[in-house]
Amino acid sequence: MRFGHFDDEHREYVITQPDTPLPWINYLGSEDYFGLISNTAGGYSFYRDARLRRLTRYRYNNVPFDNGGRYIYVRDNASGAFWSPSWQPTRTALDTYECRHGMGYTTISSSKDGIATESRYFVPIGENLEIWQFTVTNQRETEADLSIFSLIEFCLWDANDDATNYQRNFNIGQVEIEDEVIYHKTEYRERRDHVAYFACSEPLAGYDTQREDFLGAYRGWDDPAAVADGVSRNSEALGWAPIGSHHVKLTLAPGESRRIVFVLGYHENPKDAKFDPPGSQRVNKITVKPVIDRYLRPEEVETAFAELAAYWDGILGVYQVQSPDPDTDRMVNVWNAYQCMVTFNMSRSASFYESGIGRGLGFRDSNQDLLGFVHQVPERARRRTLDLAATQLETGGAYHQYQPLTKRGNDAVGGGFNDDPAWLILGVAAYIKETGDWSILDEPVTYDSKPGSEQPLYEHLQRSVTYTLDRLGPHGLPLIGRADWNDCLNLNIFSAEPGESFQVAPLAKDGTVAESVFIAGLFCLAARELADIAEHRGLADEVTRYLAEADKMEATVWEHGWDGAWFRRAYDAFRRPIGAASCNEGQIFIEPQGICIMAGLGLNDGRAVQTLDSVGERLATEHGILLQQPAFSDYQLRLGEISSYPPGFKENASVFCHTNPWIMIAEAIVGRGDLAYDYYKRINPSTREAISEVHRCEPYVYCQTIAGRDTPKHGEAKNSWLSGTAAWNYVAITQWILGIRPAYDGLEIAPVIPADWDGFTATRIFRGVTYTIEVERAGPGNAVALAVDGKPVAGNVVPLSPDGVDAATVSVTLGAG
Ligand code: BGC
Ligand code: NOJ
Numbered sequence: 001m002r003f004g005h006f007d008d009e010h011r012e013y014v015i016t017q018p019d020t021p022l023p024w025i026n027y028l029g030s031e032d033y034f035g036l037i038s039n040t041a042g043g044y045s046f047y048r049d050a051r052l053r054r055l056t057r058y059r060y061n062n063v064p065f066d067n068g069g070r071y072i073y074v075r076d077n078a079s080g081a082f083w084s085p086s087w088q089p090t091r092t093a094l095d096t097y098e099c100r101h102g103m104g105y106t107t108i109s110s111s112k113d114g115i116a117t118e119s120r121y122f123v124p125i126g127e128n129l130e131i132w133q134f135t136v137t138n139q140r141e142t143e144a145d146l147s148i149f150s151l152i153e154f155c156l157w158d159a160n161d162d163a164t165n166y167q168r169n170f171n172i173g174q175v176e177i178e179d180e181v182i183y184h185k186t187e188y189r190e191r192r193d194h195v196a197y198f199a200c201s202e203p204l205a206g207y208d209t210q211r212e213d214f215l216g217a218y219r220g221w222d223d224p225a226a227v228a229d230g231v232s233r234n235s236e237a238l239g240w241a242p243i244g245s246h247h248v249k250l251t252l253a254p255g256e257s258r259r260i261v262f263v264l265g266y267h268e269n270p271k272d273a274k275f276d277p278p279g280s281q282r283v284n285k286i287t288v289k290p291v292i293d294r295y296l297r298p299e300e301v302e303t304a305f306a307e308l309a310a311y312w313d314g315i316l317g318v319y320q321v322q323s324p325d326p327d328t329d330r331m332v333n334v335w336n337a338y339q340c341m342v343t344f345n346m347s348r349s350a351s352f353y354e355s356g357i358g359r360g361l362g363f364r365d366s367n368q369d370l371l372g373f374v375h376q377v378p379e380r381a382r383r384r385t386l387d388l389a390a391t392q393l394e395t396g397g398a399y400h401q402y403q404p405l406t407k408r409g410n411d412a413v414g415g416g417f418n419d420d421p422a423w424l425i426l427g428v429a430a431y432i433k434e435t436g437d438w439s440i441l442d443e444p445v446t447y448d449s450k451p452g453s454e455q456p457l458y459e460h461l462q463r464s465v466t467y468t469l470d471r472l473g474p475h476g477l478p479l480i481g482r483a484d485w486n487d488c489l490n491l492n493i494f495s496a497e498p499g500e501s502f503q504v505a506p507l508a509k510d511g512t513v514a515e516s517v518f519i520a521g522l523f524c525l526a527a528r529e530l531a532d533i534a535e536h537r538g539l540a541d542e543v544t545r546y547l548a549e550a551d552k553m554e555a556t557v558w559e560h561g562w563d564g565a566w567f568r569r570a571y572d573a574f575r576r577p578i579g580a581a582s583c584n585e586g587q588i589f590i591e592p593q594g595i596c597i598m599a600g601l602g603l604n605d606g607r608a609v610q611t612l613d614s615v616g617e618r619l620a621t622e623h624g625i626l627l628q629q630p631a632f633s634d635y636q637l638r639l640g641e642i643s644s645y646p647p648g649f650k651e652n653a654s655v656f657c658h659t660n661p662w663i664m665i666a667e668a669i670v671g672r673g674d675l676a677y678d679y680y681k682r683i684n685p686s687t688r689e690a691i692s693e694v695h696r697c698e699p700y701v702y703c704q705t706i707a708g709r710d711t712p713k714h715g716e717a718k719n720s721w722l723s724g725t726a727a728w729n730y731v732a733i734t735q736w737i738l739g740i741r742p743a744y745d746g747l748e749i750a751p752v753i754p755a756d757w758d759g760f761t762a763t764r765i766f767r768g769v770t771y772t773i774e775v776e777r778a779g780p781g782n783a784v785a786l787a788v789d790g791k792p793v794a795g796n797v798v799p800l801s802p803d804g805v806d807a808a809t810v811s812v813t814l815g816a817g
Contacts, residue, residue, distance in 0.1 A: 001693040006686065011334045013700040015039045015099040018087035021696035023066035023352055026101035027342045028130055029123035033266060035130055036350060037106045037121055039099040041086035042069035044155070047128060047266040049405045050349045050356030054155040055196045055266060060163060060355060068153060072134060073227045074115060075147040082227050085110045085117040089221035103312040103338055114140035124295065124304035125311050129265030133301050138252035146250045147230050150262050152198060153211065154184040154242045160357045173242040175209040176283055181292060182209055182244040183283050194268045195283055198244035201261040201296040205249040206232025211241035263295045315341065315376045319734055323760040327686040332733055335700045339726040340372035346722055353719040360401040360410050363388060364485065365724060367423035372727030374434045381431055386445055389424060389460045394447045396421050396467030408449045414504040418471060418481035419519050421464035425526040428461060429533060433742040436767055438536070461530055468523045469549065473571070475560040477515035478523060480570060482507065484516045485591060488651035490640025491572050502641040509573045516570050517561035517592045524550045524599035536744055554601055566614040567592035572638050579628065588618050589628040594662025597669060608670050615663055623706050623715045624655030624683040625663055631710040648711030655706040657683050657725040661732035668736035668752040671782050676737050677754045691715065702726050740764050740773060746797040749812055751775055752782050759814065767800060770807045779815035787811040
């Protein structure tokens with residue numbers, strides 16, 4: 001069952017009924033100012049840090065789930081009837097409804113009783129504000145006398161404090177109202193130098209800024225007294241709960257349309273010029289006013305919207321494909337790329353499943369997010385890479401997260417995840433392959449953000465390798481520490497304390513025994529990548545060293561990490577294997593299978609294929625590949641959080657989507673295009689659109705987890721949007737199945753597509769050259785014959801074009817010879 005459809009031409013998902021199984025959301029903003037917006041206009045906004053600079057309030061664990069947002073009420077003054085054109089919060093039945101989520105904007109249109117409205121929400125490029133462009137049309141044959149009320153609820157900035165510290169918060173709220181603008185200035189009188197503002201383009205019939213005055217006692221967003229009466233209270237919030245609501249009265253002739261622009265924004269003043277006049281307590285509005293005035297003008301709004309579209313044309317234009325499969329095309333060309341931008345921006349901080357309170361930018365997460373983002377805005381990828389590296393510790397280890405506002409490592413969320421440092425190598429490698437910018441390796445970068453500790457980025461990569469080698473366990477495999485990629489495999493924690501966080505609980509064991517085969521595989525992959533980098537730098541000794549270390553680790557994996565038909569997962573604190581046929585539960589895990597084959601293990605002796613066959617037999621389901629089997633049926637101290645989840649959920653044997661592309665890539669590496677693509681399609685959100693009543697999450701973005709077969713909820717998705725799934729699926733389909741991948745010295749072309757595809761066409765902008773790539777199947781198999789602008793090229797790498805060339809056609813004959 002579907003709740004909407006894709007509009008590929010406009011790059012939109014069109015939701016045609018408001019009561020989707022879960023809120024289906026979109027993101028506004030792409031640099032500093034961000035908003036989350038649902039298909040019923042729910043959600044909130046923040047500036048840079050979802051916790052510390054929250055502009056509007058989000059109520060956690062709300063009922064209904066999606067309540068509170070960017071609301072507009074329409075009131076028919078003749079009858080007194082009022083409704084929400086976005087359906088929520090009044091949930092009045094609408095005659096028509098449509099929500100279009102697009103690239104950085106959302107448009108909700110509806111009509112009721114002959115009054116049609118359209119609300120378009122977006123953030124202009126480069127601005128710290130969002131625009132609500134509201135159009136109302138009288139489709140009746142008689143004049144319409146209408147009241148329009150806007151509504152937002154301000155957050156008192158720190159979202160965590162806002163949700164908990166009422167004894168203070170009910171006393172600090174402050175606003176100013178000047179012209180048609182409501183300024184939210186809580187704490188501005190003291191240590192803040194920022195305000196939020198909410199402006200309206202039309203003369204006001206009234207306004208409200210105090211929630212209880214607007215709503216009336218004991219009333220909710222669905223039935224505000226001011227709207228019911230058609231009269232704003234002109235309330236001025238002092239304490240309690242500041243809101244922003246404008247009231248505009250309109251009389252519309254039959255057929256007449258009117259446009260109202262609302263602007264919600266964030267503004268900072270210099271510390272020494274906060275007040276105007278100086279010495280007063282009034283917000284200095286000198287620099288913000290021109291910005292507000294500009295964006296209240298409809299023509300400026302149109303220009304800004306056109307700029308947004310052009311921005312996305314540019315970003316998405318870097319990689320476009322026309323294949324025989326629409327699910328592939330729309331994900332590659334639009335939605336998967338879009339989600340990669342969102343994960344790059346948000347890491348795992350703010351979604352409808354991530355509160356925006358607890359999590360900064362993850363070291364591991366952000367490095368992986370780069371893999372799907374680096375081609376979009378390479379300069380931002382560069383900055384992020386350097387920011388991440390600057391928090392690395394002198395040991396080569398990493399804080400698990402850093403806070404975007406301070407850019408410092410965050411101790412409070414734990415460390416000692418022993419896989420973390422290796423991801424930095426993969427992120428940097430992806431950046432250099434995309435850009436050819438080797439200079440990044442010479443950038444001086446601090447350790448632990450300490451001035452004076454700067455060393456070239458290259459040294460950070462060296463220390464990442466050393467970090468693993470310095471921490472080997474009894475079998476010579478890497479010690480797992482607190483956990484590895486699987487945050488829930490806590491082999492040293494032994495937590496028996498209710499509510500204790502597995503992320504920060506003290507280690508009960510000294511950590512010198514439990515080992516990770518996954519980190520071993522990741523190490524081989526990263527060390528071999530670093531050897532390639534060293535080779536390009538002419539560092540022959542280092543090449544030898546990294547290759548030798550990788551080979552040694554590989555030998556250890558074969559000796560102690562191979563179970564006979566697949567790779568083991570780990571050894572626990574008692575040296576017992578995890579992910580082995582001899583285990584009762586957790587016999588086979590997906591992670592080491594994918595990562596070891598990506599690192600090149602078993603490619604020459606059939607063991608990679610044997611491993612993938614085991615995955616197919618034991619882990620693959622119609623809804624994707626399970627993380628492990630059989631699920632753990634009880635909580636086990638020696639395993640930690642993984643066994644805390646009921647069987648089939650999250651790390652305990654769901655389809656943990658992030659890991660599925662590793663298997664797709666591995667299948668592509670062993671040359672099995674049909675299987676790689678089959679796995680790709682099983683979790684492709686567009687493919688799953690047809691079963692939206694089962695999947696329940698948005699059909700246009702990946703989710704983190706799909707319930708596994710050990711639960712009756714098999715197939716139900718959760719945690720949409722913010723997951724490494726976005727970047728890795730993007731890599732799997734674009735670089736390994738379609739096979740167009742940046743390499744240090746050119747663009748590698750090695751498609752491993754389904755046998756029944758005749759070919760495909762793609763455009764890839766790479767190092768300033770637009771390549772049109774035409775792939776044609778001449779026979780079975782994956783052998784590639786290349787011609788660039790008609791001239792045959794040996795091998796499968798399109799060499800870098802000479803300077804001055806900005807376009808080339810690459811003809812690829814597949815399965816030839
Ligand atoms: C989740 C993991 C997540 C971890 C980090 C756990 O509860 O299951 O998926 O990575 O928390 O916060
Ligand atoms: C989600 C985390 O963000 C990610 O870093 C981790 O690898 C997975 N969960 C698996 O536990």
